Amino acid sequence: MKIFASGSRVPARLRDAFAGAGVALYVEYGAREASGISSTYPLDLDPSLETVGPPLPTAELEIVDGDGNPAPRGEIGEIRVRTTAMIHAYHGDPVATARHFKDGWFHPGDLGSLTANGSLCLHGRADDMMNMNGIKIFPAEIERLLEGDPAVRAAAAFALPSSVHGEIPVAAVELHDPATLSVAALLARARERLGVRSPRKIFVVDALPRNATGKILRRELVSLLSQPNVRDE
Secondary structure, eight states: OEEEEESSOOOHHHHHHHHHTTOEEEEEEEETTTEEEEEOOGGGOOTTTOBOOSBOTTEEEEEEOTTSOBOOTTOOEEEEEEETTOOOOOTTOHHHHHHHEETTEEOOSEEEEEOTTSOEEEEEEGGGOEEETTEEEOHHHHHHHHHTSTTEEEEEEEEEEETTTEEEEEEEEEESOGGGOOHHHHHHHHHHHHGGGSOSOEEEESSOOBOTTSOBOGGGHHHHTTSTTOEEO
């Protein structure tokens, strides 16, 4: 059996489950504006890295810093790509065209890094990056740690406004069984592993808001926190 996944990263625990069941998992990354960009192959898949594979033969991919310069391997930056099937403008929308198409490259608005062997790791949307007192915090690093707990089905990290720090990182988690999780212990583990980048609070929700394709709607999480069935510690 083969399963093809795209749209967001696949947690390591889920990849391990597919491998244990003898299922060949292909994780793909692409965009409507550029078609396919990268893909993993089961024999080369390292579950610990949560990559979306190396660029396809039809794609050229770079990670760049805030000034548009190529970033070193392992450093998180903005993804830009050129493919043989990409478009070069949005019809009737010069503002979006200027934002996403620069010097022959398409900028999908995603953050990523490259492993030593050239595979792409996704770190979320550039718009979702948090800035706390000048410290850049990426949602994916928080989510990977939280989803490493067996009780956590899925996690979403996001920012809440702070009059002191500008923004503070928090997270919402969807659980397999709420009785098996100590939020205090999970917070302590996050502080130990992530330091100042750890979430200040973890909220337990019945279900994370998702769209029709299963993507988490991060923007809706703030309003979700006001519901009476949400708890935090």
